Amino acid sequence: MSQFLNILLYVQISLSTICLYRIIRGPSIPDRMVGVDIFGILVVGVCAIISIQTGRSFILDIGIAWIILSFIGTLTLAKYLTGKKLNE
Amino acid sequence: MKEIISIVFITVGVLFNLLGCIGILRLPDTYNRLQAATKAVTLGCCSILVGVIFHFGLSDAATKAFIAIPILFFGSTVAAHALIRGTYHFGITLGDKCVKDDYKEAIK
Numbered sequence: 001m002s003q004f005l006n007i008l009l010y011v012q013i014s015l016s017t018i019c020l021y022r023i024i025r026g027p028s029i030p031d032r033m034v035g036v037d038i039f040g041i042l043v044v045g046v047c048a049i050i051s052i053q054t055g056r057s058f059i060l061d062i063g064i065a066w067i068i069l070s071f072i073g074t075l076t077l078a079k080y081l082t083g084k085k086l087n088e
Numbered sequence: 089m090k091e092i093i094s095i096v097f098i099t100v101g102v103l104f105n106l107l108g109c110i111g112i113l114r115l116p117d118t119y120n121r122l123q124a125a126t127k128a129v130t131l132g133c134c135s136i137l138v139g140v141i142f143h144f145g146l147s148d149a150a151t152k153a154f155i156a157i158p159i160l161f162f163g164s165t166v167a168a169h170a171l172i173r174g175t176y177h178f179g180i181t182l183g184d185k186c187v188k189d190d191y192k193e194a195i196k
Binding site: 001004005008011012015018019021022028029030031033034035037038041042044045048049051052057060061063064067068070071074075077078079080081082083 | 091094095098099101102105106108109112113118121122125126129130132133136137139140143144147148149152153155156159160163164166167168170171173174175177178180
């Protein structure tokens, strides 16, 4: 059972590598931001599987903090794309 | 029994993530990529967290996963909406095969 979970963990980590491909290769700026957004969500899944593997719960705290920081970062990047300042 | 349910939820989640990442690689347009990836990947990671809840039972780790699910769900969808709006205002046009653009009349 733990072996199968290991395989799932490696699959999840390689999926985040696909997002890195989109960040590096993306033809336009919004494509790269899509890659950053999806990468931030996938890392939470990696954190959850690692917390099952090791049996420790503090790794889920890292996941929650990562979600919130990724949310704020994506909102800031979207505001930058519209070309306005942050307070209008 | 608990282990089996948890493994099933995590497997379904990783499959959804796989489909979303194939969408990121293969789809032709920025908007297509964003909508495919955000829906599939958000649902997949929520499913993985549900698997974590089933694995740990009634403990602190399950509580943390239970808190993480709504934050992930609402946070990522709102962020994707803002990102797609910013993309439109940035000047990226729709793809060649797209036939209808309602937002163009809406912001006029």
